[in-house]
Amino acid sequence: MDEKQLNIDITTNFMKYSDLLTLFLKENIDKGSVFGVLNRGQGKILSILDQTPVISQKDLVSQLDMRPQSASEMIKKLEKKGFIERYKSEEDQRVMMITLTKAGKVVLNQNGDFQPVFLNVLTIEEKQQFNQILGKLVSEIEPEVAKFRNKG
Numbered sequence: 001m002d003e004k005q006l007n008i009d010i011t012t013n014f015m016k017y018s019d020l021l022t023l024f025l026k027e028n029i030d031k032g033s034v035f036g037v038l039n040r041g042q043g044k045i046l047s048i049l050d051q052t053p054v055i056s057q058k059d060l061v062s063q064l065d066m067r068p069q070s071a072s073e074m075i076k077k078l079e080k081k082g083f084i085e086r087y088k089s090e091e092d093q094r095v096m097m098i099t100l101t102k103a104g105k106v107v108l109n110q111n112g113d114f115q116p117v118f119l120n121v122l123t124i125e126e127k128q129q130f131n132q133i134l135g136k137l138v139s140e141i142e143p144e145v146a147k148f149r150n151k152g
Helices: 003-030 034-038 041-051 057-064 068-081 102-111 124-151
Strands: 054-056 084-088 096-100
Touching: 041 057, 041 068, 041 084, 041 096, 041 102, 054 057, 057 068, 057 096, 068 084, 096 102
Parallel strands: none
Antiparallel strands: 054 096, 084 096
């Protein structure tokens, strides 16, 4: 098989895998799994708060790389679930500060227990190699996707 055909086969299989993985994750999200919460934008918010325990809403939104309206909606949902708290800054009452609640910390800790069954077919060495390859692919495509985002 020549490299051109191999590239087509890899792309075809990757797209099929991506579609199946999306369906798998959606099913798990619909069942209310903790993993579902953490693999969407809400999870990114919780991860940022895990690294920066108190942050202004403005600074959080700038780290998320999404529209402020979308980020605000996710923040409201997390607050409603009891995973975060919002309060006015003591220094400037116009600034909203955000922090993780105990429930939010529990959700983050539970995420470590997630065992994706679709990776069970790989050895630890294969998982490490796959992770490195995915990292390379992400690094290559991120700048291209950023160009599209910056145009819109």
